[in-house]
Amino acid sequence: MSYDFSRSASREKSNAEKYQLKEKLFHTTDLLPMWVADMDIDTPDFVIEAVQKRLEHPNFGYEEMPSSAFLAQIAWLKRHHDIVFKEEELLYSHSVVASMNVAIEAFSEVGDKIIVQSPVYPPFFKSVTQHNRKVLFNPLKKDVSGEYRFDFDDLRSKIDKDTKLLLLCSPHNPLGRVWRREELLELADICLEHNIVVFSDEVHSDLVFAPNKHIPFASLSEAVRENTLTAFGVGKSFNLASFAISTVAISNKLLREKYQKVYDKIHFAQGTALGHVAFENAYMYGDVWLCELKEHLQKNIVMLEEVCKKHNDKISFIAPQGTYLAWLDCSNMHLHERELRDFFVKEAKLGLSAGISFSKEGSGYMRLNFAVSTEIMKEAMARLELALQRLKR
Numbered sequence: 293m294s295y296d297f298s299r300s301a302s303r304e305k306s307n308a309e310k311y312q313l314k315e316k317l318f319h320t321t322d323l324l325p326m327w328v329a330d331m332d333i334d335t336p337d338f339v340i341e342a343v344q345k346r347l348e349h350p351n352f353g354y355e356e357m358p359s360s361a362f363l364a365q366i367a368w369l370k371r372h373h374d375i376v377f378k379e380e381e382l383l384y385s386h387s388v389v390a391s392m393n394v395a396i397e398a399f400s401e402v403g404d405k406i407i408v409q410s411p412v413y414p415p416f417f418k419s420v421t422q423h424n425r426k427v428l429f430n431p432l433k434k435d436v437s438g439e440y441r442f443d444f445d446d447l448r449s450k451i452d453k454d455t456k457l458l459l460l461c462s463p464h465n466p467l468g469r470v471w472r473r474e475e476l477l478e479l480a481d482i483c484l485e486h487n488i489v490v491f492s493d494e495v496h497s498d499l500v501f502a503p504n505k506h507i508p509f510a511s512l513s514e515a516v517r518e519n520t521l522t523a524f525g526v527g528k529s530f531n532l533a534s535f536a537i538s539t540v541a542i543s544n545k546l547l548r549e550k551y552q553k554v555y556d557k558i559h560f561a562q563g564t565a566l567g568h569v570a571f572e573n574a575y576m577y578g579d580v581w582l583c584e585l586k587e588h589l590q591k592n593i594v595m596l597e598e599v600c601k602k603h604n605d606k607i608s609f610i611a612p613q614g615t616y617l618a619w620l621d622c623s624n625m626h627l628h629e630r631e632l633r634d635f636f637v638k639e640a641k642l643g644l645s646a647g648i649s650f651s652k653e654g655s656g657y658m659r660l661n662f663a664v665s666t667e668i669m670k671e672a673m674a675r676l677e678l679a680l681q682r683l684k685r
């Protein structure tokens with residue numbers, strides 16, 4: 293390994309959301325925060341160096357996202373995900389969630405129904421209700437092996453003429469599922485049959501562990517591509533969330549024009565000088581770093597598995613196929629929601645996301661973000677282990 297993920301710079305005294313909000317969310321500062329989906333792993337040096345070089349120029353007036361940045365992303369998507377976009381198909385965005393909101397406004401009317409597959413990253417359903425649309429919940433269902441699957445029967449039975457949009461999370465936060473081609477094909481067929489546009493949030497797509505492979509929704513067929521908007525970005529893959537930069541790929545000209553109308557109406561900006569540089573350099577030089585990061589993340593999964601195996605009467609856990617998020621089934625602890633949260637905060641001194649915040653199906657679960665250095669992961673696992681040993685059943 294050429295990169296060292298064993299330690300990372302302390303974020304304790306920085307403006308990091310994860311640390312700043314400890315007191316507000318957990319009512320204590322004495323815990324390791326493992327909630328919000330960014331990494332306690334330093335952003336890669338080649339990105340930081342490029343940003344430092346840009347700082348040598350003393351002008352930070354308005355910028356356009358340069359063609360070179362789009363081309364770097366296009367090359368990355370081709371290399372990593374076997375999909376080719378033209379530059380004109382890509383639009384800058386400062387936030388994937390903001391792009392989703394633009395899509396909601398562009399492709400549905402007040403009162404329309406939008407499909408959300410829960411449990412899921414909360415802005416999926418919050419964005420729908422904030423726009424006075426109705427959430428059509430199509431909960432994901434565990435199969436006999438414990439793997440979450442789409443529930444197509446439920447979906448078919450709920451779709452009606454008011455159903456306009458599907459918000460797909462691929463790979464899935466918080467479940468860590470990497471959807472297989474045949475699953476996506478069936479979902480795509482249903483959407484095509486009922487004229488439902490798909491907004492596919494693929495911001496976690498670079499964080500997929502072999503032998504799983506990310507299949508871009510838009511790559512399924514020409515017809516699917518024409519019916520899909522896809523969000524891609526560097527925020528998760530290279531820990532660049534605060535550079536606020538991603539793109540939306542829309543191949544269908546009519547869909548793109550509709551989207552662009554809302555985008556222009558609310559004056560989406562053109563990005564930041566430093567964001568453009570960070571984005572381009574991450575995609576240009578990030579292959580080896582990302583590969584090694586994934587090896588490191590897999591070691592963290594093994595550490596978590598070891599603890600959970602020892603205490604499998606209390607926590608069960610299926611290794612995620614992608615993302616750096618672990619979905620811990622704590623239902624065998626038989627604790628009420630408040631007690632479960634208290635167990636992690638007060639006994640384990642770990643700040644996790646409560647499963648219930650991802651929808652009611654998340655009751656009894658906790659989401660742990662394991663994108664941390666080895667040093668932090670060891671400390672976190674020691675705390676969890678001790679708390680589980682002490683827990684009386």
Ligand SMILES: Cc1ncc(COP(=O)(O)O)c(C=O)c1O
Pocket residue numbers: 328329386387388389390413461465493495496525527533538
């Ligand atoms: C699936 C998913 N989409 C979007 C986001 C947020 O993206 P952005 O910060 O670009 O709005 C997250 C962050 O956790 C996420 O997990």
